[in-house]
Amino acid sequence: MGHKIMQRRQLADEVVQLTVEAPLIAAERRPGQFVIVQLNDDFGERIPLTIADADAKSGTITLIFQTVGKTTHLLGDLREGDTIANLLGPLGQPTHVEKYGHVVAVGGGIGGAPLYPIAKAMREAGNRLTVILGARNRDLLILDQEMRAVADEFILCTDDGSAGRKALVTEPLRELCEATHAPDLVVAIGPPIMMKFCAETTRPFNIRTVVSLNTIMIDGTGMCGGCRVSVGGETRFVCVDGPEFDGHKVDFDNMIQRLGAYREHEDVAHEKCHLELQANERNASDT
């Protein structure tokens, strides 16, 4: 058994795209949903990955991930023709897609992967679509061509200015919020700290902001509660109640702490001080 890898592409430095045979999931999945991947029955870890794209006809789904932990590294080492032992899905509530008017989709880093199918669906539903795509540098950019192709307006930023604007994604987002025709909906997907600051950016403007959370998961079916987050003071399970929530209500600080519970890598912390420093600088210059 297992799911065969039909295609493997290296999208960026540490970012891999796999096209995997999974006909049932391909047929049922809708934007916003994810799968749980496990490479080994007995000792393998179960990790959630968003379905970046699917082709019901060929029965395949596309997964895009950054090789950050043991499982994603092993997954990234797989070749075409190899198999993935366990794939469960599609899980989570699909994105609520309708005609809102002007939708701004903000993607940071690997967050561009889950964002892409949502952006595409929003555009197909007749929304005017602005995409803001950000990365630390040009080598880490993914899906920029694809995003450019679906967006009415496309804004690219990198932290170091090696491609597009030298800015954090929150900068163009704030400009859009300040414009005469403010967005009707913002969808922000990326590192937790980025989503937190996107939500903070839109909050004063009262613009609905949807975020998609990628917490630690085990079963993905609501059985363990390991994925729980606090939303508006209530405990919710990301795998069954989410992954999308109202960004203005999510307790990001708690979520970030919980995400770090088992993390050997300090990249969250790294990302965090980086963004907070810049945010502080900006706040300082605002006042």
Place this chain on the structure above:
Amino acid sequence: MRNAIWNYKLMNETHPTPETLDREARAQLEALETIGLDNLKNRDRLKIPPQNMPAQEPGVRRLNTREVTLGYSDAQARVEALRCLQCRNAPCVAGCPVRIDIPRFIKACAAGDHDAAIAVIKENSLLPSVCGRVCPQEVQCQEHCTVGKSLKDIGLAVSIGRIERYVADHERETGKAQPPPVKPDTGKRVAVIGSGPAGITVAADVRREGHAVTMFEALHKPGGVMMYGIPEFRLPKDIVRFEIDNLRRMGVEVRPNFVVGRTRALHKLLEEDGYDAVFIGSGAGLPKFMNIPGENLVGVFSANEYLTRCNLMRAYDADRADTPVARGRHVAVLGGGNVAMDAARTAVRLGAESVALVYRRTRTEMPARVEEVEHAEEEGVEFHLLVNAQKIIGDEHGQVRAMECLKYELGEPDDSGRRRPVAIPGSEFTMAVDTVIVAIGNDSNPLLRQTTDGLDSNRWGNIVTDENGKTSLDRVFAGGDIVLGAATVILAMGEGRRAAQSINNMLKPI
């Protein structure tokens, strides 16, 4: 932080070895044989010493994950069986949720005919190796046993469960446990959702009649709570695997990694995929939390998460497993049921320095099996009774540091007849802990309810069925924890039996 406060006295108390117990039992059997087993009067039988269950020594087993109890020897099983008075009214049978003919199987065991004994059990139960280990016998069959009544101690009742376990293990270990015969194919197909005891029972009973069966399981390993929840030291996973393999040998197709309602909608199974009936045995897997401040801090787990990490993901095997588990130094477990005991004893095995079990009522009200409570205590779990957690306190990193508790006393009995715990004002105190495991039970998994139109459920989220196990939807049946709320293996099995009967009746050619 507190010091390690293990109760070394209990832990170092030595128990008779399996060899000693067996030697004694052989001698007892020989003595009884000289009287003549058929000549034994009730008076004689009441004098036969109750057989102790051999177990790993507490100080040893707390360092390993192997099964704690080692099982009776042949002689022990027979001597214990000879204690049965063969009551004509068989009060024990009324206490067994699936009405096993207990006196008949015990009689066969006493005579040394273990094949006949297991055959009697299997008329009513499909999972005797499991039930013999995990049934709460002291509130089922053994509660009503005349021997216990005569000796004025339920603890001295005939150990029905241990005899059941012995004959079931004997059958399996001697390679005699064959899957039941399957009738010729009927061309009908049945989908079973969930692979816990309810699902396993339906799969076997329906397949026996010659219907094709597919069993869908969301997780990567079938077995339900028996696999992911109940730890190896209480229910070896080889036994669960054996039961699943038996289903496969009967021709049941097992499909792991398939969550009905997401991978495929339930109604599509009936309308598009050609299934003639569906059984829902999706269990109660939705962990309850206390709704107290601090419950989302780092270091707070549901028992389901803690146990799943250890059992299903093998986190205790840190060298090989990719899934980590918090190796708490000072662990508090909230609750008093089997789930709480399992979590506490797992924490012991993961090397905690102290494990505190915090329960709102007293030991008598604990819903856990008596044996598990005793074993937990022997392994050094400290019981904090009439205490409840109020608040979990974290440090600046969001990591648990302490728990604020309140003391309770027992007041008037509530609806369930148990005396209601009442908080004592001003009795707050804090306990220094770094890990808190919430083990206060499970609600029904809402996934199928949410994704299936027209499936009626009650206000607790349990699926509503009629007396035949049928739901509000045509051709859809349900049973086990998803109907009963978190209950027991044997009840789930009994419900499965009943639903399978209804499905078989419905599919019978007219």
